[in-house]
Amino acid sequence: MSVVLLLLVGCPGSTDKLGDTAPVGCLDVDATVLAGSSAFDELDRPIWVEMPAGSEQVMVHGPQGGWHILGAADVRHAGDIVTLQYAITWPASDVRLSYGNFKVMLVPHDDGCGGTYAGMLGVLDVSDVKSGDADTPPELLAGETLTVSMDAEDLAGRTAHHEVSVIAALDPADMDTADAQ
Numbered sequence: 001m002s003v004v005l006l007l008l009v010g011c012p013g014s015t016d017k018l019g020d021t022a023p024v025g026c027l028d029v030d031a032t033v034l035a036g037s038s039a040f041d042e043l044d045r046p047i048w049v050e051m052p053a054g055s056e057q058v059m060v061h062g063p064q065g066g067w068h069i070l071g072a073a074d075v076r077h078a079g080d081i082v083t084l085q086y087a088i089t090w091p092a093s094d095v096r097l098s099y100g101n102f103k104v105m106l107v108p109h110d111d112g113c114g115g116t117y118a119g120m121l122g123v124l125d126v127s128d129v130k131s132g133d134a135d136t137p138p139e140l141l142a143g144e145t146l147t148v149s150m151d152a153e154d155l156a157g158r159t160a161h162h163e164v165s166v167i168a169a170l171d172p173a174d175m176d177t178a179d180a181q
Contacts, residue, residue: 022079026113031078033160035086035150038070038118046119048072051148056169059124059137067137067171069098071148072118079154080106080115088122089147091165093129097137097146098122122148141168 037051049072051057059067071086081104088098100122106115124137134140149163 022077022114023112026077026111027079027156027158029077031114031152031154031158031160032076033078033084033150033152033162034074035148035162035164036072036074036116036118038072038120046070046072048074048116048118051164051166053164053166055166057146057148057166058169058171059141059174061138061171061173062121067124068121069124069146069148069168070118071100071120071122071150072116073120073150073152074114074116075106075152075154075160076109076114078114078152078158078160079156080108082106082117082152082154084117084120085149085151086120086122087149088124089149090129090141090144091147092144095128097124097126097129097141137168138170138174142170144168 035051036048037057038046039049041047057069059069061067069088073084075082084102086100087096089096100120102120104117106117108115126137126140129140145165146168147163147165151161153159
């Protein structure tokens with residue numbers, strides 16, 4: 001009977017199924033997020049890499065014919081489950097080219113205070129800005145300044161925002177095509 005009573009009463013705080021596992025003090029300061037790019041480690045897993053302001057970011061020509069820019073987030077001082085909103089805009093045309101909403105569990109940092117999530121595809125939709133025969137991202141965006149933004153919110157409502165201006169760069173596959181014409 002006492003075992004059943006223990007199971008019914010449970011442990012204090014046991015109803016919080018998705019509680020934060022961050023170390024003491026980690027969540028005592030404002031959350032931060034950094035928009036980054038994705039690369040791949042030696043086991044071909046996506047990893048976060050820095051996306052410096054003014055850096056060239058490749059418009060990857062995907063196998064299904066579309067183009068995307070790889071994105072990633074580095075979140076600090078937040079719980080381990082977050083909603084990330086990854087967007088790409090073209091300030092020169094005042095148009096949003098890409099938007100993604102991802103609810104994910106972060107790959108934790110070594111200190112347990114936040115983590116990263118990589119491998120997000122910012123699929124580029126240029127249908128609102130096409131001009132005559134120019135109707136693909138390489139034709140319209142190569143060399144243009146784009147704004148990459150990342151918003152993060154954890155389950156406790158902690159939020160963070162970051163944006164960075166980058167230069168759209170051609171995929172090598174698109175360079176080969178342009179040279180052949």
